[in-house]
Amino acid sequence: MYNAIKCWRRIRNRLAGKKVLLFLDFDGTLAPLASTPEKASLPAETRALLKKLLVLRRVTLAVISGRKLCDISRKVNLFGVFYAGNHGQQVAGPRLNWHYKIPVTCRIRLKRLRVTLSRCLKTVEGILIEDKNGCVAVHYRNVKRGALKRIRGILRDVSSSFIKSGEIRMSKGKKVVEFSPAIQWDKGRVVLWLISRLAAKGADGSYIGIYVGDDYTDESVFGILRGKGITVRVGGDRKTRAEYYLENTDETYLFLKKILRFAEKTG
Numbered sequence: 455m456y457n458a459i460k461c462w463r464r465i466r467n468r469l470a471g472k473k474v475l476l477f478l479d480f481d482g483t484l485a486p487l488a489s490t491p492e493k494a495s496l497p498a499e500t501r502a503l504l505k506k507l508l509v510l511r512r513v514t515l516a517v518i519s520g521r522k523l524c525d526i527s528r529k530v531n532l533f534g535v536f537y538a539g540n541h542g543q544q545v546a547g548p549r550l551n552w553h554y555k556i557p558v559t560c561r562i563r564l565k566r567l568r569v570t571l572s573r574c575l576k577t578v579e580g581i582l583i584e585d586k587n588g589c590v591a592v593h594y595r596n597v598k599r600g601a602l603k604r605i606r607g608i609l610r611d612v613s614s615s616f617i618k619s620g621e622i623r624m625s626k627g628k629k630v631v632e633f634s635p636a637i638q639w640d641k642g643r644v645v646l647w648l649i650s651r652l653a654a655k656g657a658d659g660s661y662i663g664i665y666v667g668d669d670y671t672d673e674s675v676f677g678i679l680r681g682k683g684i685t686v687r688v689g690g691d692r693k694t695r696a697e698y699y700l701e702n703t704d705e706t707y708l709f710l711k712k713i714l715r716f717a718e719k720t721g
Contacts, residue, residue: 455692455697455699456698457698457699457700457705458686458698458705458709459700459708459709461698462709465698468684469713472660473514474513474514474664474713475514475648475649475652475653475661476507476514476664477518477645477648477664477666477675478516478517478518478665478667479519479688480496480517480530481494481520481521482669482688483666483667483668483688484496484517484706485529485703490593496529496530497707500703500707500710501531501532504532505532506714508532510714510717510718512721513717514536514652515534516535516537518538518641518645518665519537519538520540520589520591520627520632520671521539522587522588523544525539527546534548535547536548536652540586540634541641541644542639542640542641542644542647543556543588543589543634545644550651554588554637556588556635556637557635560621560622563616563619564622567612567633568583568585568590571583571613574608575592579597579598580596580597581593590632590634591630591633592609592633594630609624609631616633621635622634623636625671626670627670627671628668628669640671641671641674641675642675642677645663645665645678646678649663662683662684663679663683664683665684666686666688666700667686668687668689673695676694676695676697680696684697686699686700688702689701
């Protein structure tokens with residue numbers, strides 16, 4: 455696995471003559487991780503850099519997040535960006551407004567699960583249960599280590615019957631457990647769908663997808679794009695299907711800056 459900045463020349467050669475479809479995760483990739491989702495913010499210099507990328511005809515920018523669509527669009531707050539929320543359940547951007555149709559029975563089960571989890575975990579200090587209108591997220595970043603075993607037990611016991619229904623699945627992220635519809639749709643599939651839409655007017659080979667993300671949910675994209683695009687994992691975890699890595703959000707900024715300079719020079 456190679457550092458994307460140190461191997462920039464190799465990446466630059468792959469970008470030559472291509473339109474760039476740039477897909478970025480938010481938390482831990484563009485914005486440093488925070489104690490709560492609400493406290494996370496996009497650094498001013500990163501927003502300024504994204505604005506410069508947006509004006510380039512050669513670059514199309516998309517932010518793919520586990521956050522709700524309204525939340526991620528508010529956090530980034532840039533016109534002209536394609537936003538995918540809830541791991542691709544909701545998508546919006548220039549001339550695009552789409553959402554995955556979740557069965558009513560599944561929504562009812564998710565609501566019941568959220569209510570039950572809220573009741574069972576209400577005495578746990580630092581726990582945060584988030585209703586994302588299509589997903590239920592249990593954040594435990596601020597929970598004391600001694601309570602983690604109890605939380606895992608509660609999550610397992612409460613969710614087991616919901617998961618056995620076949621309509622709900624559980625996934626793990628960085629200090630978060632999410633419950634979502636058991637559908638054949640994730641970040642990887644929404645990225646492929648967006649690529650097919652955004653590149654529809656171009657000839658084969660005229661575009662290349664770049665995906666930068668830091669979480670386990672980004673692995674679906676890394677697997678799908680490996681060998682077809684450029685995949686970059688942010689953070690210290692090297693157990694990934696990504697081809698390249700960046701150490702942190704500071705290196706994400708430097709990597710995006712290299713893309714900007716390259717795109718400006720080559721038109």
